[in-house]
Amino acid sequence: MNAPRTRVQRRPVHGVLLLDKPLGLSSNQALQKAKWLLRAEKAGHTGTLDPLATGVLPLCFGAATKFSQLHLDADKTYEATARLGIKTSTGDAEGEVIAERPVHVTAEDLARVEAQFTGPIRQVPPMHSALKKDGKALYEYAREGIEIERAPRDVVIHALKITQAAAESAGHAIKIVASVSKGTYIRTLGEDIGEALGCGAHLTSLRRTATGGFGVAQCITLEALQAMGEEERLAQLLPAESLVEGHTVVTLGSEDAGRFLSGLRRRGTWPDADHVAVFGEAPPAFLGTAHIAANELIPGRLLNPIEIQQILLNAQQTEATP
Structure with missing residues (x-):
């Protein structure tokens, strides 16, 4: 016979928790775990990270949720690894391989593409995204095999660095470090860079290292938060006004x-x-x-x-x- 579950006594908690989101959890799953650990009544996050992405995820509690929109609009910095020569249906390692091409990429090619994608660019949002069409997320259409026409978006790549990465399972890979405006899709950026290199690409890892004025060095993991006592957990919260720096x-x-x-x-x-x-x-x-x-x-x-x-x-x- 299972023991009855203990009901968590919620309480008013106000502030911002800078979480280093782990691999494999959705942003909402990470939020719910942190909310449970803090016994918070009200919580929200400042934009999503894919389950395959890690890194800076500011979580807002109580009064701070009123200002979460400010960080949806903030510039962000990412580090990504892209496998060259292989395109997938999703633009990342979760998708099925849809094309393979040989890879012949030089340092000069990387410099050319780096310059090509720095500054204002246009992106077509990916089908595997949370953008909505008629109240339904694009990724839901994608799972049904339906392709929806998407209008290109104007975004800005403030800074971009592309370098050769260590070979992945005898393949070719590049490392991408990008500081970008709101609305930029890094999976799409990786795919577009792969096309510009003439071989195609898909992301194999993605980490957000900064959003607005918050950096990954300020973040705490769920494991570290769980190991703390209750008062120590509360002490990790930044005040709501940290969102209006x-x-x-x-x-x-x-x-x-x-x-x-x-x-x-x-x-x-x-x-x-x-x-x-x-x-x-x-x-x-x-x-x-x-x-x-x-x-x-x-x-x-x-x-x-x-x-x-x-x-x-x-x-x-x-x-x-x-």
């Missing part, structure tokens, strides 16, 4: 802060700014985002008073813990 900072007195939190605009001598992080002065607290136009501070995404109280209380308890 680089925003113009405005600090309001208590009266203005209260009115701002109720959605009212505030007037001041501030210069125009599109991205503003707003803080209260007493007590010191992150209130939300805004923009400034014609000396008016116009509210964007806001924390509510209960969330702010919970964050301040958690901070006090953390400081009191020896």
Whole structure:
């Protein structure tokens, strides 16, 4: 007879966990594991990584989920390995081989292709992606053998380095390090580089090393998180305002802060700014985002008073813990 399962007592948790997503888990599976370990009530992630990809996956909890969209739009950096001479149905090692060609690639070829794919480029999104057509993900159509026409997208490859990689099982491989704009598909980039080299290619590994201002060195693994005690796990969380690094900072007195939190605009001598992080002065607290136009501070995404109280209380308890 199986013992009854213990019900997890959820609690309000606010902040950002920088997870080094493991191989084989979907982003949502990784999120649910971290959510369970933290006993968090509310959680979300800032864009997905494929199960075959590893690396930086910021997970947002509680109030931080309101600002997760900011990192969907952030520039990202990836390291990938591509096997030359073999194309697959998915553009990675999970797919079936659909074409094989001989490989004759020189250092000059790599330099030429590197220059060709640096800067603004156009990509056709892959069928094996989460983009939706009539409410259905493209990968669902792909599994049914249906090809959907996709419009090319304009993306930017800010920096690109392509080098020869160690041979993989007697094959040819290249290493790709790319810093890219939002919406860039690295599998598609690998396939397009393979075509430009005249031999085709598919990705055999993919790792995200940075997103926005977050790097892989700041991340924690699920295994390390699981080995920690409860308070130590909570200590791994960055505050919600870490998602608005680089925003113009405005600090309001208590009266203005209260009115701002109720959605009212505030007037001041501030210069125009599109991205503003707003803080209260007493007590010191992150209130939300805004923009400034014609000396008016116009509210964007806001924390509510209960969330702010919970964050301040958690901070006090953390400081009191020896």
